[in-house]
Amino acid sequence: xxxxxxxxxxxTSSSRIQLAVCISMIIKxxxxxxxxxxxxxxxxxxxxxxxxxxxxxxxxxxxQNMFLDLSGWPGALTCLYQLVKNxxxxxSEERAPINDAMNLLLPLLCEIISRCMNxxxxxxxxxx
Numbered sequence: 001x002x003x004x005x006x007x008x009x010x011x012t013s014s015s016r017i018q019l020a021v022c023i024s025m026i027i028k029x030x031x032x033x034x035x036x037x038x039x040x041x042x043x044x045x046x047x048x049x050x051x052x053x054x055x056x057x058x059x060x061x062x063x064q065n066m067f068l069d070l071s072g073w074p075g076a077l078t079c080l081y082q083l084v085k086n087x088x089x090x091x092s093e094e095r096a097p098i099n100d101a102m103n104l105l106l107p108l109l110c111e112i113i114s115r116c117m118n119x120x121x122x123x124x125x126x127x128x
Contacts, residue, residue, distance in 0.1 A: 016078070024082040031083065032097040038079060039101040045076035046108055080105065 031038055087098035 016074075020078050020082055023079055024086060027079075027083055027086050031086070038083065039104060042076045042080050042083070043104060043108060045072040046105075046112060048072070 026035065027038065083101060084098065087095055090098075
């Protein structure tokens with residue numbers, strides 16, 4: 001997951017699509033039995049995303065419209081999206097793993113969104 005987040009910022013859009021397909025296949029095969037920690041990793045990257053952008057210069061951050069505290073979100077949100085997508089059409093009795101994941105991640109996402117709405121730095125990104 002570390003390399004997914006670190007490298008997802010540098011990928012072209014077609015590479016990001018391929019990465020998302022790869023993540024989807026891994027999740028489909030390995031979650032929750034072989035890769036149960038993906039939910040914890042998503043949570044960590046959503047809470048502390050700024051630790052993973054040190055390799056970029058300030059000019060790169062400005063040019064690519066990245067902020068230091070948002071750098072881990074693309075990879076984390078891609079993984080979350082693929083996780084949810086894999087359970088989209090499952091029967092309710094097969095959805096226990098995603099329900100547990102959402103019980104952890106939805107309050108966190110709600111808090112992050114609320115924090116962004118109240119932070120003046122993000123006003124330009126929010127549409128009303």
